[in-house]
Amino acid sequence: MTIQQAPQTSPGALLATEETTKRDRFANGHLIWDTIIELRNTERRINRRALADLTGLKPGIVDDHVERWIEKDQLRRAGNGELEVIEQFPATRPFSKTVLPSGLVRLEIGSDLLELTPKEARTIAREFAGHLHELAETDAANRAVVLCHELARELKEARQEIKALRTRASAAKAGPCPQLELPVSS
Numbered sequence: 001m002t003i004q005q006a007p008q009t010s011p012g013a014l015l016a017t018e019e020t021t022k023r024d025r026f027a028n029g030h031l032i033w034d035t036i037i038e039l040r041n042t043e044r045r046i047n048r049r050a051l052a053d054l055t056g057l058k059p060g061i062v063d064d065h066v067e068r069w070i071e072k073d074q075l076r077r078a079g080n081g082e083l084e085v086i087e088q089f090p091a092t093r094p095f096s097k098t099v100l101p102s103g104l105v106r107l108e109i110g111s112d113l114l115e116l117t118p119k120e121a122r123t124i125a126r127e128f129a130g131h132l133h134e135l136a137e138t139d140a141a142n143r144a145v146v147l148c149h150e151l152a153r154e155l156k157e158a159r160q161e162i163k164a165l166r167t168r169a170s171a172a173k174a175g176p177c178p179q180l181e182l183p184v185s186s
Contacts, residue, residue, distance in 0.1 A: 046083040
């Protein structure tokens with residue numbers, strides 16, 4: 001006896017089985033957004049085809065919603081038809097850190113207060129150092145990509161100049177060499 005598993009359903013599978021014309025734009029938007037979030041959370045590629053396949057909606061309907069979210073800075077194009085969710089964070093709260101004479105560290109973030117032992121403060125500092133290191137690596141990688149693109153552009157220009165010079169040189173070998181007219185100063 002074999003047990004068959006039900007095929008994996010996408011978010012909003014019940015909505016996807018309804019007739020498309022009966023669903024309103026609001027429900028379609030929720031269905032598509034839930035699918036985008038599920039794809040992101042499962043580290044799968046987010047693209048037009050996947051969204052249309054998983055939701056059962058026409059690609060044009062998916063495109064309309066995706067464009068709206070791009071305009072609202074909720075999504076961005078990641079190249080090759082891929083999409084990325086732009087994380088939305090709350091406003092930054094004011095914070096302060098105070099080292100008390102007893103060695104305790106008082107960390108205030110907004111209305112929240114933490115009093116940390118020196119060991120807890122060092123542990124948190126090491127954790128944040130990891131985030132700082134990751135940020136520095138990301139920044140360096142971004143700068144390297146920009147530099148790479150600049151160098152590729154310069155290389156392309158140099159190749160075009162070399163090609164033009166070779167064309168002129170081969171034309172000069174074929175016929176008489178035109179003299180450069182230099183201005184004569186009096």
